[in-house]
Amino acid sequence: MSSRTTSVLTIAGIAALSIVAYAVYFDYKRRNDVDFRKKLKKDKKRVDKSIASSKASIPSDPSAVGVDEVREALELVKAEQVPVSPEEKETYFMTQVASGEQLSLQGPMFSLPAALAFYRALRVYPSPVELMVIYQKTVPEPIFKLVIQLTNLDVNNHHHLYSACPRIVVKATTDITLRILFCLLVLPICSNTFTLCFSIISGKRQSHVRDLLRISVLSRLVQCFVGYYLKFPPKSFGVKVESRQVANALKKTLVLTKDVKAGEVIYKEFPIVAALDSDLQAAGTHCSQCLRSVEPSISIKSPENSAYKTVYCSAACQSAAKSQHHKLLFTLERPVPEEISSEPITPEKLDERRKAQALFATYLKSEVPSHTAPLLVARFIARQINFEMSKLISHTLNTTTITTDQVDFTEADGGDYQLADHFERLRYVDVKLANDGLKLLTAVLESAMPGLDALATDERYAILLGKMVYNAFGVFYDGGRDDKPATSDRPEDVERTRTPIGTSRQIGSAVYTVSSYLAHSCEPNARPSFDAGTSELHLIATRDLKAGEEITVAYVDVTQHEDESVVDCRRRRRMELARGWKFACPCERCEKEVTELGVASEEKIGDESKIETSMERFENNEGPL
Numbered sequence: 001m002s003s004r005t006t007s008v009l010t011i012a013g014i015a016a017l018s019i020v021a022y023a024v025y026f027d028y029k030r031r032n033d034v035d036f037r038k039k040l041k042k043d044k045k046r047v048d049k050s051i052a053s054s055k056a057s058i059p060s061d062p063s064a065v066g067v068d069e070v071r072e073a074l075e076l077v078k079a080e081q082v083p084v085s086p087e088e089k090e091t092y093f094m095t096q097v098a099s100g101e102q103l104s105l106q107g108p109m110f111s112l113p114a115a116l117a118f119y120r121a122l123r124v125y126p127s128p129v130e131l132m133v134i135y136q137k138t139v140p141e142p143i144f145k146l147v148i149q150l151t152n153l154d155v156n157n158h159h160h161l162y163s164a165c166p167r168i169v170v171k172a173t174t175d176i177t178l179r180i181l182f183c184l185l186v187l188p189i190c191s192n193t194f195t196l197c198f199s200i201i202s203g204k205r206q207s208h209v210r211d212l213l214r215i216s217v218l219s220r221l222v223q224c225f226v227g228y229y230l231k232f233p234p235k236s237f238g239v240k241v242e243s244r245q246v247a248n249a250l251k252k253t254l255v256l257t258k259d260v261k262a263g264e265v266i267y268k269e270f271p272i273v274a275a276l277d278s279d280l281q282a283a284g285t286h287c288s289q290c291l292r293s294v295e296p297s298i299s300i301k302s303p304e305n306s307a308y309k310t311v312y313c314s315a316a317c318q319s320a321a322k323s324q325h326h327k328l329l330f331t332l333e334r335p336v337p338e339e340i341s342s343e344p345i346t347p348e349k350l351d352e353r354r355k356a357q358a359l360f361a362t363y364l365k366s367e368v369p370s371h372t373a374p375l376l377v378a379r380f381i382a383r384q385i386n387f388e389m390s391k392l393i394s395h396t397l398n399t400t401t402i403t404t405d406q407v408d409f410t411e412a413d414g415g416d417y418q419l420a421d422h423f424e425r426l427r428y429v430d431v432k433l434a435n436d437g438l439k440l441l442t443a444v445l446e447s448a449m450p451g452l453d454a455l456a457t458d459e460r461y462a463i464l465l466g467k468m469v470y471n472a473f474g475v476f477y478d479g480g481r482d483d484k485p486a487t488s489d490r491p492e493d494v495e496r497t498r499t500p501i502g503t504s505r506q507i508g509s510a511v512y513t514v515s516s517y518l519a520h521s522c523e524p525n526a527r528p529s530f531d532a533g534t535s536e537l538h539l540i541a542t543r544d545l546k547a548g549e550e551i552t553v554a555y556v557d558v559t560q561h562e563d564e565s566v567v568d569c570r571r572r573r574r575m576e577l578a579r580g581w582k583f584a585c586p587c588e589r590c591e592k593e594v595t596e597l598g599v600a601s602e603e604k605i606g607d608e609s610k611i612e613t614s615m616e617r618f619e620n621n622e623g624p625l
């Protein structure tokens with residue numbers, strides 16, 4: 001043993017002996033010395049008093065924390081940097097909620113720090129109103145009050161919180177339209193929370209709802225916010241969504257989870273919403289629901305007096321279209337199911353509805369030959385309303401039955417996520433609202449169910465349009481069509497759908513949840529096919545692929561045509577990508593052409609300079625997910 005260790009042990013031994021000696025001495029004095037005992041009692045009283053007075057200075061009601069103190073703390077939080085990328089936000093969010101939960105268990109002294117942690121989480125959560133509803137039910141009341149106080153003091157954030165749902169949160173109690181609005185506007189992210197809050201506002205506090213309330217904020221929100229991509233796409237698709245760094249920005253792409261051979265179908269997917277090009281819709285040659293080509297003699301036609309003429313290939317398609325969107329948008333039938341009481345419809349109201357539908361139908365027909373986005377948006381909104389209504393019936397009747405027709409392909413494994421959850425996460429491109437589309441659609445919704453006008457605000461409508469044009473695929477089969485009305489417009493101005501054979505050959509457009517994540521390559525390893533002769537997308541491998549490989553498709557026509565040089569083909573496809581999709585393609589083929597064929601690497605694509613500022617922001621990952 002070294003001398004150093006010995007001396008450490010010796011000192012430790014002496015110290016231990018001293019303590020023991022003092023304890024023995026203390027015990028002896030306590031037992032035998034009266035004065036010592038008196039002094040001890042006096043000392044104890046003094047200590048008790050001091051503890052009591054320090055306890056009194058701790059507020060028993062933490063909401064009594066001074067406003068100045070709260071304001072000061074808020075200023076410090078506001079000065080903190082908020083993470084920018086979605087991944088950082090997720091981590092930050094989870095850390096803050098976890099720390100809020102921990103601190104709230106530490107007693108009243110920690111109420112403000114706990115509230116601040118919850119408040120920090122609120123600042124990055126995409127749907128703050130929803131989070132507030134959850135906080136209200138799960139965070140101890142004094143801490144929740146402090147979170148409210150922080151929100152009220154932060155004027156900007158206050159605006160952020162309530163601008164999404166003016167009036168509605170307050171009013172959503174009894175009226176059916178408002179209940180639907182509450183669900184569609186306020187709770188767009190998480191269907192569990194969706195169900196939970198729906199039950200709360202519909203006054204049905206069933207036992208499973210109470211159970212849900214007991215689950216910690218964190219576990220439920222982790223599932224909503226982060227767990228989504230663990231459950232979606234469903235495992236059966238054989239693909240997963242991964243974030244990859246592309247040119248300084250994080251992109252979400254689809255990656256294989258299984259090996260596939262060239263020519264094999266990777267997965268099949270039905271669309272969330274689809275629409276025929278308007279000239280085919282008018283011609284009545286294709287089913288308006290599944291987009292199948294249909295013999296006029298056997299097709300099911302809409303009634304003569306219908307504002308928007310539709311043709312269906314089968315009773316099943318007619319029924320699906322009706323329940324999803326057509327009844328609400330283009331019929332005079334009661335929009336609310338029989339199970340739910342609603343105000344009687346007067347002849348005046350009916351007339352108002354007829355006129356609104358006629359005007360909207362005329363607008364849709366007069367749109368650029370194949371611009372389907374306004375119809376896709378209208379159908380999507382109607383579908384969501386109908387979906388919420390069917391949920392309402394199941395709640396009202398105390399059943400959980402929602403027919404497959406209503407959830408079908410929008411549901412991931414286990415049914416945790418639904419239409420709104422998927423759509424909410426898709427990225428969008430800025431769209432300028434140039435015409436009356438929104439006004440006319442609003443009139444149709446309002447005439448069917450007063451109050452629904454709140455659903456289609458300028459901002460929301462622009463986002464929905466932006467999501468449709470950014471994520472839609474062109475549907476084509478049998479080589480596509482040759483009879484599209486000629487136009488001098490650029491392809492991406494007529495229709496910006498991902499169509500590997502060119503938008504001029506598509507018969508319609510459709511938006512898919514999984515396939516929306518497919519990235520582009522000018523030398524793609526997969527292709528969308530519509531071999532079923534409908535809008536059902538089959539993703540086919542164009543070569544042997546291994547698990548872990550990123551899947552790519554061609555967004556535009558990438559084949560070199562007979563009359564085209566390599567340089568011309570390259571310029572054409574890159575221009576279309578830059579104008580329509582706002583990126584300079586970095587794929588291997590584009591790179592190879594630079595090195596092998598001597599195409600100038602500095603080649604500037606004319607319109608790339610026109611990429612909007614918003615797009616640059618978006619590319620830097622500052623925009624929406």
Ligand SMILES: C[S@@+](CC[C@H](N)C(=O)[O-])C[C@H]1O[C@@H](n2cnc3c(N)ncnc32)[C@H](O)[C@@H]1O
Pocket residue numbers: 246250251252253427470471516517518519520521581582583585586587625
């Ligand atoms: C409909 S989104 C596709 C979904 C997208 N991958 C995501 O991150 O969610 C289309 C956008 O993805 C990006 N993108 C697709 N393929 C790309 C590629 N090969 N290189 C760079 N960006 C690409 C472009 O920003 C394009 O505008």
